[in-house]
Amino acid sequence: MPSYDFPSFLVHAPALLPAFVSPAVQSCAQFFDPGLETTEQENMFRPLELPIEPKTFRQMVRDYDTLANQVSDPALLASIFGAPSNTSEESSRNILAALEGQASPDNEETKRQNERVAKAQLVLGLGVLLQKRHLELVELDSSFNQVKSKFENNLGMEQGDALGDATVIQSGFGEEHFDMPWATVLSAMLTLLPEEAGIFVSDPTVIDAWKDFGVQFGPLDDNIAMPAKCRVSGLQITRVPGYHLLLRKRPVEDVTLLNAERVVVIAS
Numbered sequence: 102m103p104s105y106d107f108p109s110f111l112v113h114a115p116a117l118l119p120a121f122v123s124p125a126v127q128s129c130a131q132f133f134d135p136g137l138e139t140t141e142q143e144n145m146f147r148p149l150e151l152p153i154e155p156k157t158f159r160q161m162v163r164d165y166d167t168l169a170n171q172v173s174d175p176a177l178l179a180s181i182f183g184a185p186s187n188t189s190e191e192s193s194r195n196i197l198a199a200l201e202g203q204a205s206p207d208n209e210e211t212k213r214q215n216e217r218v219a220k221a222q223l224v225l226g227l228g229v230l231l232q233k234r235h236l237e238l239v240e241l242d243s244s245f246n247q248v249k250s251k252f253e254n255n256l257g258m259e260q261g262d263a264l265g266d267a268t269v270i271q272s273g274f275g276e277e278h279f280d281m282p283w284a285t286v287l288s289a290m291l292t293l294l295p296e297e298a299g300i301f302v303s304d305p306t307v308i309d310a311w312k313d314f315g316v317q318f319g320p321l322d323d324n325i326a327m328p329a330k331c332r333v334s335g336l337q338i339t340r341v342p343g344y345h346l347l348l349r350k351r352p353v354e355d356v357t358l359l360n361a362e363r364v365v366v367i368a369s
Contacts, residue, residue, distance in 0.1 A: 107325050108299030108364045112146055114290055115283035115304065117229045119144075120236055122303050126368050128330030130301035133290055135225035137162065148293050152219040162226045210355075217356070221292035228286050283307050284347050291343045291359050299364035300346070308369050314348050316341055318367060333368050340364045 111130035116122045119132060131146040136155035138145060153161065283304065290300075302308060312318075318337035321327075327336070343359045344352050352360040 109297040110146065111299045111301040111366060112290065112294060114300045114302055115228075115286040115307065116232075117225065117286070118232050118236070121232060123368075126301070126303045126331065126333055128328055129333060129336075129366075129368065130328075130331075133225060133294075135222050135229065135293070137226060137229055146298075148295065151222055151293075152215060153222055158222065158226060161223070162230055165227065166230055213355075218292055221289035224285060224289035225293070228289075288347055288359065291346070291361075291363070292356070294358075296358075296361055299366060301366050301368075303368040305369065308367050310348060311346065314345070316345055316365075318365075321366060335368070337367050337369065338364065 113122060113130045113132050117133055119127050128144065131144050134142065134145045134147040136147065136151050136153065136158040138147070139155075139159070151158070283306070287300075287307075316339060318339045321336040321338045325338075340362050342352065343361055343363050344350075346363065346365065347353075347359070
């Protein structure tokens with residue numbers, strides 16, 4: 102593998118929460134905070150400049166979460182979320198100010214770029230929300246299974262006479278079985294991450310997709326200093342244009358950050 106400068110820091114992808122990676126690799130990189138945390142968190146990275154101010158952004162995600170519990174049609178929900186005037190009046194004003202007044206764009210390209218980065222922030226915010234809801238379902242399923250087991254024991258049921266496969270959610274549903282739209286999340290990350298940031302991936306689905314696409318990895322040099330708490334052997338590394346990470350053969354038109362080369366470290 103060719104030699105190149107190692108990035109200043111690494112960010113987990115597409116996992117946005119620690120529960121979605123193995124404890125062994127949690128300390129190998131930081132987790133991306135799109136502006137949802139109210140206080141500074143250890144092992145979290147938040148860009149210095151976000152298109153939507155964190156307080157407004159948190160309200161926006163809360164509005165979406167509330168609407169998601171009231172609207173069953175995803176298309177209708179998307180149309181409501183895409184029109185801030187349909188959310189609460191105060192939130193709407195803040196959101197519109199965030200989207201329209203951040204940079205006072207004086208040309209169409211600047212305006213498109215502002216909209217692009219705002220959309221990326223929203224994608225990551227909703228990604229965090231989706232992962233949190235997933236964990237809540239996993240916890241609910243675990244609690245249900247514990248109650249079911251106690252009920253069976255109290256009734257003196259043998260294993261063959263038990264209540265069967267009754268469950269809150271489908272078998273195999275857990276942190277490691279979460280089908281995240283990883284390319285969408287990664288695209289948003291690449292839009293917001295500074296150029297000096299690298300990507301750390303331990304999700305086998307993503308790694309296999311990259312390898313099938315033709316992305317090649319080599320062993321990580323022992324002289325490269327990973328975080329002290331990252332005690333994982335067999336790490337591999339590569340440097341490729343961002344669009345290859347999105348399984349694209351050609352650069353994305355007019356999106357510099359998606360096309361920039363990125364260092365990627367994988368734990369497979």
